[in-house]
Amino acid sequence: MACRTNEDLQRIVNNVFSLTEEGKVADYIPALAKANKSDLSIAIYKSNNECLYAGTYTKKFTLQSISKVLVLAIALQDRGVDYVFDRVGMEPTGDPFNSISKLETSIPSKPLNPMINAGALAVTNMIKGENEAERWDRILQFVRCLGNKKDLTYDEEVAASELETAWLNRSLCYFMKQHKVIEGDIEELMKLYTKQCAIEMNCFDLARIGAVFALNGVDPETGERLLPLEIARICKTFMVTCGMYNASGEFAIKVGIPAKSGVAGGILAVVPEKFGIGIFGPSLDEKGNSIAGIKLLEELAVQYNFSIF
Template identity: 60%
Template sequence: MIDEVRSITALGKVANYIPALADGRKTDLAVSVCTIDGQYFQAGTVEKSFTLQSISKVLALAFVLDIKGEEEVFSKVGMEPSGDPYYSISKLEFTNPTKPFNPMINAGALAITSLLPGHSMKKKLENFIDYVSCLTGNRKIEYNEKVAKSEFTTSFLNRSLLYYMKQFGVIEGNVEDIIDLYTKQCAVEIDCLQLARIGAIFSLNGQDPEKRNQLITKRTAKICKAFMVTCGMYNASGEFAIKVGVPAKSGVSGGILAVVPNRFGIGIFGPALDQRGNSIGGWKLLEKMADQFDINIF
């Protein structure tokens, strides 16, 4: 399947608005699958690691929901798809109360990041990395300092979103501190296999596919999957639901986390992006997998 879709990567573009991501190789394409009984399958350039970017939004949401609860989380962000690009500020201006539509757009993700548990920004980051390490089963998870610094120095629009939300009491704290934390959260590095394992956890409604202990509460896992279906592929989420039909979350590094409930998790890496910020090869690969393995949940 990878051989069949690799040529389409030539039509995509590697993200360059974050300078450190511009080094990605367009032809890279990889997929890993982790089944709910802990079996792994993979193909392509699986040796490549990549930063989570917007995939981290789902993990931060799960972490904060389990620690702080739905009432606090949804006092800061809404539950509705926006239909706008992930970086949009317009909906903040026309809603009352002024809060982001959902946690998958940048404004909502920034609000969630500000809620990460910890008595300092350093501790918040450590706690998040520990959480990702637990989900991946790898205690060597770190963030990519070069990518984080590159994002931090170019995050002018995200700063604007934070200042706007601070004006209306959606977020508290220092904007620069939150941006620093958010860019490091997005720069956490994993590989396809680790991403597929996270997908399998969501597939099992929060259970570890190997040990069967509960890593995410069942309720939180269901909430996150609902957001992935409705908002996870940016403003192409509706089209993706029709063409592929599984909960998924993409990131501009080229990663896609996909969940096939009660069957398996999928981790994809393909840095060539379409116009809406999704891996162009990864999307096509998931379409083929949907046909071949009948994964559409609808």
């Protein structure tokens, strides 16, 4: 399906574009440091199968933490709600996404939610499969299905860069293994997790995935159910409460829709029953969210009054 440019969207992009200079790209993952901080684009995939865009919406980027929502959906289907949330909590946290402190102080010692790194690692560990290759194939095929894109893959350079520098995530894994939150080989889990974070797509692909969640798990083109209604609901709830790192509360007040960001600059947003939104803007604020991307959503929320609250 072809997208068409939209003057209103382009005007808002132009209005917020100067903010890209105020942020910085993620450089703690060396491969992400190569991003052009001036990039900014958006696509909106409507429930009636229409797509609008502004900016270079076909430019590819890696999902990073956006992948946490999608892998949570697989784990819930594989293991069930009780199994998943016996090992990972449901509560927001004011701590940074890579914090280890709550693991040390919580009793039982399990991650507070699936959107922080510790929780996401525990969730990825739940994906069924005989080995890392089989689990990876299941994740990739699921994301391809949601995006209706058979050739979707991952950025090998970004995955390798993350794997080489992921010492804190390894620490989280070993801590959780000590407390029986996760099991199995840590390096295999790290390879799987860094690949899922390095899944690559553009704003259009991301917006289409958002449209599936907007329609409660139904494909906007075929009408086929891709996700159980309850799992789509759980994922969207976590996007509201925990999706924008430790800025989720402010985002809920100013924008008021389910959303998940990633440190490569992507934002997946969902306006229930109406449309999915994909944004790319790699210039980040101090909390790891796209600085112009958030402002773009704030402007859209005011103009179109799409807060769910």
